[in-house]
Amino acid sequence: MDLARRTGIAFNESSDPSPGTLDLSTADSAIRLGFLHNPQTRALLAEADLARAERGEGRALPNPEADFAFRKNGGESHWELSVLGDVNGLLLYPWKRGAANTRYRATLNRLAAHLSEQKTQVYNAYFSAIAATQIQAFVANTAATWEAAAELSRRQRQAGTLNALDLAETEAAATEARLALRSAEGKASEERENLARVLGLPSSAWSLPDSLPDPLPEDPALGELEALAKGRNPGLTAAREESHAADQLRALASLEAFPSLKAGISVERDEAGRNFMGPAVSAEIPLFDLGFARRARSRAEGELARRRLTALESRLYPEIRARHQALGVARRNHEEVRKTLIPLRETATAEALKQYNFMLTGVYRLLAARREELSARILGMESLRDYWIARGELERLVGGPLPQPASGDKP
Amino acid sequence: MKLSLSVLLLGILALSIPLQAQKPSPPYTPVIMPNGVGTLPFKMVNGAKEFRLTVEKIRHEIAPGMVVNAWGYNGGTPGPLIEVVEGDRVRILVTNKLSAPAAVHWHGLFLPSGMDGVTGLTQRGIRPGETFRYEFTLKQHGTFMYHSHADEMVQIGLGSMGFFIVHPKKPARKVDRDYAIMLNEWYVEPGASTPNPNEMTEFNLFTFNSRAFPGTAPLVARPGERIRIRLGSVAQDFHAIHLHGHSFKITATDGGDIPASAQWPETTVGFGPGQTRDFEFTATAGDWAFHCHLRHHPMNAMGHGIPNMLGVDQRDVEDSVRKQVPGYMGMGKEGMHDMQDMGMEGPENTLPMMAGDGPFGPVGMGGMFTVLKVHPGMPKFASQAEYSAKVRLPGDMGWYPNPPGTVAGPVTEDPKTDTPPATPSIKVHETPAKPKSHSH
Ligand SMILES: [Cu+2]
Numbered sequence: 001m002d003l004a005r006r007t008g009i010a011f012n013e014s015s016d017p018s019p020g021t022l023d024l025s026t027a028d029s030a031i032r033l034g035f036l037h038n039p040q041t042r043a044l045l046a047e048a049d050l051a052r053a054e055r056g057e058g059r060a061l062p063n064p065e066a067d068f069a070f071r072k073n074g075g076e077s078h079w080e081l082s083v084l085g086d087v088n089g090l091l092l093y094p095w096k097r098g099a100a101n102t103r104y105r106a107t108l109n110r111l112a113a114h115l116s117e118q119k120t121q122v123y124n125a126y127f128s129a130i131a132a133t134q135i136q137a138f139v140a141n142t143a144a145t146w147e148a149a150a151e152l153s154r155r156q157r158q159a160g161t162l163n164a165l166d167l168a169e170t171e172a173a174a175t176e177a178r179l180a181l182r183s184a185e186g187k188a189s190e191e192r193e194n195l196a197r198v199l200g201l202p203s204s205a206w207s208l209p210d211s212l213p214d215p216l217p218e219d220p221a222l223g224e225l226e227a228l229a230k231g232r233n234p235g236l237t238a239a240r241e242e243s244h245a246a247d248q249l250r251a252l253a254s255l256e257a258f259p260s261l262k263a264g265i266s267v268e269r270d271e272a273g274r275n276f277m278g279p280a281v282s283a284e285i286p287l288f289d290l291g292f293a294r295r296a297r298s299r300a301e302g303e304l305a306r307r308r309l310t311a312l313e314s315r316l317y318p319e320i321r322a323r324h325q326a327l328g329v330a331r332r333n334h335e336e337v338r339k340t341l342i343p344l345r346e347t348a349t350a351e352a353l354k355q356y357n358f359m360l361t362g363v364y365r366l367l368a369a370r371r372e373e374l375s376a377r378i379l380g381m382e383s384l385r386d387y388w389i390a391r392g393e394l395e396r397l398v399g400g401p402l403p404q405p406a407s408g409d410k411p
Numbered sequence: 412m413k414l415s416l417s418v419l420l421l422g423i424l425a426l427s428i429p430l431q432a433q434k435p436s437p438p439y440t441p442v443i444m445p446n447g448v449g450t451l452p453f454k455m456v457n458g459a460k461e462f463r464l465t466v467e468k469i470r471h472e473i474a475p476g477m478v479v480n481a482w483g484y485n486g487g488t489p490g491p492l493i494e495v496v497e498g499d500r501v502r503i504l505v506t507n508k509l510s511a512p513a514a515v516h517w518h519g520l521f522l523p524s525g526m527d528g529v530t531g532l533t534q535r536g537i538r539p540g541e542t543f544r545y546e547f548t549l550k551q552h553g554t555f556m557y558h559s560h561a562d563e564m565v566q567i568g569l570g571s572m573g574f575f576i577v578h579p580k581k582p583a584r585k586v587d588r589d590y591a592i593m594l595n596e597w598y599v600e601p602g603a604s605t606p607n608p609n610e611m612t613e614f615n616l617f618t619f620n621s622r623a624f625p626g627t628a629p630l631v632a633r634p635g636e637r638i639r640i641r642l643g644s645v646a647q648d649f650h651a652i653h654l655h656g657h658s659f660k661i662t663a664t665d666g667g668d669i670p671a672s673a674q675w676p677e678t679t680v681g682f683g684p685g686q687t688r689d690f691e692f693t694a695t696a697g698d699w700a701f702h703c704h705l706r707h708h709p710m711n712a713m714g715h716g717i718p719n720m721l722g723v724d725q726r727d728v729e730d731s732v733r734k735q736v737p738g739y740m741g742m743g744k745e746g747m748h749d750m751q752d753m754g755m756e757g758p759e760n761t762l763p764m765m766a767g768d769g770p771f772g773p774v775g776m777g778g779m780f781t782v783l784k785v786h787p788g789m790p791k792f793a794s795q796a797e798y799s800a801k802v803r804l805p806g807d808m809g810w811y812p813n814p815p816g817t818v819a820g821p822v823t824e825d826p827k828t829d830t831p832p833a834t835p836s837i838k839v840h841e842t843p844a845k846p847k848s849h850s851h
Contacts, residue, residue, distance in 0.1 A: 141735060148731045152723065159722035351602070351758060353738055358757035359747065359764050360601045360714035363732065363739075370735045 024206045026213075027126050027388070030199065034122040037200035041118055044111050051107040058100025062089030065262065076271035082280040084264035088256065095252045102245035109238030116234055116396045118198070123392030125195040130208050131385035132188040138378045139184040143177040145367040145374075150174035152363060170364075212384045215331050220403045222324045225394060229320055232399035239312050243305035246298070253298035257291045260284040320397050327390035330383045337380035345373035439578040442494055442589045442641070443798045445628035445781070446620045448487030450494050450795045459500040459546060462493060464515065466537075466559070466571060467508040473616060474626020475804070477762050479597070480605040481570035481621070482509060482559075488570030488621040489593045490557070492795065497552040497580045503545045505537060512536025515545065516560035517575060519665035519687070522547035530561040537561075552579040553663050554591065554641040554687040568608035570595065570621055572645045586691060587636035592619045594644040594652075594703075594779065601712050602758035614647065615712040616762075617703065617778035623711055624780035625767030628802045630701065631792075632694035632785045642680065643687040651704040653679040654783065659692035679704055694785040698769075698811040703779035711762040711777030720744060748775060770810040784808055 023029045035041050064086075070079040089096075153170040156162035196203040220228075229236065266280035352369035355361040395402055441450065453460040464484050471481040471488050484490025495501055507513040514536055516528035526547045527533045537543045555575040559566035574591045595618050598610035606616075619627050632638050639662075642652060660674040665687040680688050702709040725732075725741025733739045742749040747765060757763055767774040774780075782805055789808065792798040802808055 144731060145735050148728055148735070151728045151731075152718075152725065155723045155725070155728070156718060156720065159720075159724075161719035161721055161723065349736060353736055354756055354758045355601060355714065356739070357755035358601065358712070358761060359717060359742070360712060360758065360761070362714070362717040363720075363741075364718060366736055366739065367732065 024126070025209050027123055027392075030126045030195075031119050031122050033201060033206075034118065034199045035115075038118065038198060039200055041115065041200075044114050044118075048108060048111050051104055051111070054107075055100050055104035058103065059097045061093055062086040064264065073271075078269065078271050080266070080268045082264055082266035084262040084280055084282055087261045087263050088258060092252060092255050095248060095255065099245055099248040099252060102241050102248060106238045106241035106245055109234045109241060112234035112399070113238060116399060120392050120396040121198045122195075123395070124389050125191065125198045126208075127212060127385050127388040127392070129188070129191040129195040130210075130212050131381050132184070132191040133208060134211060134381045135378050136181075136184040136188040138374045138381070139177075139181050142371050142374045143174075143181040145371050146170075146174035146177035149364055149367050212381070212388060215334060215384070215387050216404070219327055219331065219391070222321060224403060225320055225324060225398050226317060228398040228400075228403070229316060233316060233397060234399045236309070236312055236316060237399070239305065239309040243302070243309050246302035246305040250295075250298040250302050253291075253295045257295065259286045316397065320394065323390050323393045323397060327387060327394065330386035330390055334380060334383035334387055337376060337383060341376045342373070342380060345369075345376040349373050437578075438496070439582060440586055440589045441794060442492060442574070442576050442591050443792060443795050444489065444492055444574065444591045444593070444620055445630060445798070445802065446622045446626075447489065447492060447591075447795050447799060448485065449491050449799070451485070451491035453501075456502065459502040460495060461502045461504065463504045463506070464490065464557075465506045465508055466513045466515070466566075469570075471570065471621060472626065473597075473599075473618065473621065473623050474762055477599075477623075477626075477760050478604065479599055479760075482566055483570045483621075484573055488572070490571075490573030492591065493557065493573065493575045494578070495549060495576070496578045497549055499577075500548045501546065504542050505545065506542040507537040507539055510539050511565075512538055512561050513559060513566070513571075514543075514561040515557050517545070517547075518556040518558060518685070519553070520547070520555050520575065520577075521550045528557075528560050549577050551667065552577040553665060553667060554643060554689050555665055556593070556643045556645065556687065558645050565608040567595075567645050568597065568610075569606050570597075572643075574641070574643060576641070584637075586639040588630075588632055589639045589641070590630050591641040591643070593621070594619065594642065594646045594650055595621060596646045596648060599712070601714075601761040604760050612647070613715060617646075617708040617710075619779055619781055623762060623778045624702075624709065624776050625774070625805050626762075627781040627805060628799070629782040629784045629805055629808060631789045631802060631808055632783065633789045634694055634696040634785050634787060636694045636785075637691065638694050638783075639689060639691045641687060641689045642682065644682060644684050646684050648705070649681060649683050650708065650779065651679050651681040652702070652779070653704045654692070654699060654701050656695055656697055656699040657692045657783075659690040661688055661690045663689040694783070696785050696787065696811065697813075699783040699785065701781050701783045702776070707778075709776050709778050709780035711764050711766065713764045718743075721746070748773075767805055769805075774805075781805070784811065786811055 024033070062085075065084045067082045067084070068079070069081075070077065072078075150171045150173075153162055153167045157164070157167045192203045192208075195208075199206070231237075260283070262282040264280045266278055268276040270276070349366075349369045349372075352361060352366045356363065356366045391402060451462050451464070453462050455461070466482065466484055467486070469481050469483045469486055469488065470478050471483065472478050481488045493501075493503070503515070505513070505515050512530065512535075514528045514530040514534060517526070525533050526545050528545065530536045534543070553576075555577065557573050557575045559571035572593060572595065574593060576591065596614035597606045597616040597618065598614050599606050599616055601615070616623055622628070630638075630640070640654075640659075643665075644650060658676045658678055659680075660676055661669060661680060662674060663669055677690070680690055682688050707713070720741075720743030723744055725744065729739065729741035732741070738755075740749070740755065762777060765773075765775040765777060767776055767780075786809070790801075792801070
């Protein structure tokens with residue numbers, strides 16, 4: 001289908017997958033499922049069918065008109081037949097056909113833009129749901145370190161080796177950690193339900209992979225993205241085509257300023273059985289409606305379409321630059337967290353254990369070191385999520401998949 | 412082949428005997444500093460014994476597994492022993508190889524004020540690369556020290572100290588073995604390697620001759636031998652050095668000999684920074700602990716403010732901690748001994764708080780702790796070098812073979828096996844005071 005080309009997604013797959021085998025292992029599989037199941041997407045696809053029908057209507061040649069009259073008086077009869085063709089309609093047919101085609105393309109692109117937005121919603125929801133589940137696991141570990149610390153403090157208190165202040169502080173921190181865990185659990189299930197909503201499938205019907213894929217080896221340069229968006233952003237293309245269609249319609253409106261003229265043939269048989277034949281003409285008398293309003297309307301429509309196009313362009317490029325910037329930040333942060341911060345935090349935990357072993361530090365400091373390590377992992381997961389979300393937004397903005405480096409695998 | 416080798420060795424021995432015989436044996440028993448770098452040689456120049464000392468940065472092993480960046484003399488901390496006789500004229504040429512000014516103070520010696528080695532007061536600092544001459548005549552005998560008197564907090568804190576021992580011209584009595592041990596305190600951040608001289612009170616390394624147990628060499632003797640131990644301190648704190656199994660008398664301080672009438676028996680010598688103590692006793696067979704009695708001093712680095720887990724049952728919580736930090740062991744419920752039993756990994760370049768193995772298992776000590784080994788047939792050592800070559804670590808020279816029935820053991824309920832100890836067959840040398848049993 002034409003929409004598939006415009007969105008870069010093969011969404012018109014033949015058969016629905018049976019429940020329980022829903023594959024959400026990659027973001028694209030989620031996108032495909034979303035297109036199959038989301039009712040809004042199905043509605044958009046129905047709109048595309050409607051637009052195609054409208055194009056057919058718009059491209060039809062005007063039908064000729066026939067007038068027939070039969071008169072009778074006693075045994076005598078008399079009839080008259082005239083067939084008139086719409087001269088203006090025939091003369092203007094090539095322009096009308098062109099405008100209908102342009103409008104159709106504009107509508108398709110408008111639909112493609114909506115589909116892209118839905119696709120981005122699926123992307124965001126998919127990455128956010130996986131990340132939230134992962135983060136919940138890290139927060140659960142953090143809460144477990146506090147729970148162990150609180151339990152040790154209670155036992156210390158029982159053994160008479162801890163004062164009430166230290167116990168209260170540790171138990172308070174453990175309580176805060178429980179609150180944080182509850183929030184993280186809530187966030188994770190909220191994100192899963194959000195994904196269920198955009199997929200149009202209940203969360204019981206699918207399960208998510210354990211973690212997000214690593215960033216691709218390379219991301220496209222800003223210039224490349226801007227060039228791609230110029231030619232491929234469906235909203236932009238739609239606006240451009242709408243502007244073009246408006247121009248065509250305006251030309252048509254100017255031509256339609258000529259009074260409507262119909263021409264044809266008239267046949268008459270009189271009561272004596274003689275046939276008469278001759279040309280017939282019917283013309284509009286431009287007395288009241290001189291067509292000024294129609295032309296003004298089409299001019300205004302053309303102006304509106306141009307303004308929309310300009311407005312869209314002025315929004316699009318800053319947004320691409322902002323998302324590209326966010327992509328770079330997320331990528332570099334993730335890389336530094338993974339290559340530097342997490343190993344450093346792991347070293348700190350290992351060294352704290354060695355110090356603990358030699359009674360140079362206590363179990364609470366050891367648990368604190370472990371918490372810092374968990375915070376680093378949360379930071380890593382957040383930047384990875386932000387990376388994929390930024391890529392999804394960029395795909396929407398450039399109207400299709402981002403250019404891939406030769407070696408890169410798509411998630 | 413074997414025969415010819417023996418002949419060769421005999422030949423070398425025969426050749427070396429006359430050479431050794433030519434060297435006049437000193438009129439005193441040479442002093443041995445366990446783990447010391449040696450006795451400083453001298454040359455007679457213009458009627459004076461001329462010594463050369465170099466102040467320099469060194470790498471020093473506190474015990475196997477821990478090496479620190481120290482500032483010492485002639486490659487060691489303490490520096491080499493200066494060993495002379497009352498009446499000698501000495502000239503000491505001190506070269507400064509540090510990047511900071513230095514000065515050497517001759518602690519306790521009577522000398523011209525200008526030779527006292529105090530930066531700014533009696534001389535200017537010895538600049539890096541310079542050599543200063545100190546020259547004086549020894550008017551007294553006893554146990555003295557030399558140490559830095561320039562930026563003392565840093566330089567002594569990093570090990571710039573040594574013994575200066577003056578033997579009497581006519582010794583009132585001769586001892587069979589004469590030992591010298593210098594006390595110091597350090598702060599080395601666990602896992603680091605340069606002592607922190609800014610520390611004022613919280614030291615974490617307590618050393619005998621700049622070594623900490625289990626890196627300390629034992630003191631050796633034969634039963635019945637007359638032993639002198641000389642202690643000196645450049646530490647920050649008071650120390651109470653206790654010898655098990657003996658009674659001794661303090662015979663001298665760095666202020667002079669104590670008349671016999673003023674000496675009284677002791678088992679512990681308590682003394683402060685900047686003091687020396689000589690004490691003498693007759694050795695009793697056995698392996699005897701010799702250590703500072705301040706509880707944290709025969710111990711290595713320990714963290715401050717670590718939680719007190721005494722009586723805290725960690726079962727099942729231990730598992731939840733281990734889930735977060737694999738390898739975690741709950742410790743401290745019944746004291747600190749767990750740490751030693753488990754043999755767990757610690758930070759690099761750090762001694763376990765409690766360590767060392769004896770013939771009956773882990774000793775669980777550190778810092779200012781060593782062993783006086785009084786065994787029949789213990790060899791004699793003619794020099795510091797010979798001693799240091801053979802006696803370096805606590806296990807060296809073996810362990811005392813306790814006579815049957817003289818070792819404490821578990822009591823059993825079975826009357827057949829639970830027999831009272833047999834009378835010791837070993838002959839115990841008579842000591843001035845009857846050996847007491849101690850618990851430290
Ligand atoms: Cu002490």
